[in-house]
Amino acid sequence: MSCIHVADIEAAINHWRARAPSPDGVGLAPEIEALAEVYGRMVFARAEDVAPQQMPAAALAAWLAWYETTPDTPCIAICSTSQGDEWCKGCGRSFAEVQHWLAMSPMDKRAVWRRITREGTALRFTRYAERAAERPADCAGGAPGAG
Numbered sequence: 001m002s003c004i005h006v007a008d009i010e011a012a013i014n015h016w017r018a019r020a021p022s023p024d025g026v027g028l029a030p031e032i033e034a035l036a037e038v039y040g041r042m043v044f045a046r047a048e049d050v051a052p053q054q055m056p057a058a059a060l061a062a063w064l065a066w067y068e069t070t071p072d073t074p075c076i077a078i079c080s081t082s083q084g085d086e087w088c089k090g091c092g093r094s095f096a097e098v099q100h101w102l103a104m105s106p107m108d109k110r111a112v113w114r115r116i117t118r119e120g121t122a123l124r125f126t127r128y129a130e131r132a133a134e135r136p137a138d139c140a141g142g143a144p145g146a147g
Helices: 006-019 032-044 057-067 095-103 106-119 126-132
Strands: none
Touching: 006 032, 006 057, 006 106, 032 057, 057 106
16 A cells, blocks of 8 residues: 655655745744644654555645646666666666556655665765775876876
8 A cells, every 4th residue: 555654744844844834933834834734743753654545635636736846767877787787886776667657656666765765775865976086097198198
């Protein structure tokens, strides 16, 4: 069963807070109000996730609108699964996740995003500055012996 994680509810609330700030510091935009109700219930129950079917329609619509603003795929065009790897070195997804990505629900995609972000081992999460610092000195300025 696909569920929505509490971190994604928080992210959606923050998205809507930035997009529709309170004009008087008290009132809430309808999207924030709907998501806050779900969030409050989750916190009270100490739940990490909620099934979309358990969310009011307005909250689910607000979450889906936030989801549409997020990157769809973690792909960075360095797909080692096409070379036979079970796990992509570029994005961190499994072969099955890469193959079935387009058919996955938004909730399943977000679960994959949370996992690969938490793991942080894929090339997409390494800093280019760190990788550049590891290059041999003769590669930094051109051909060997140049300069």
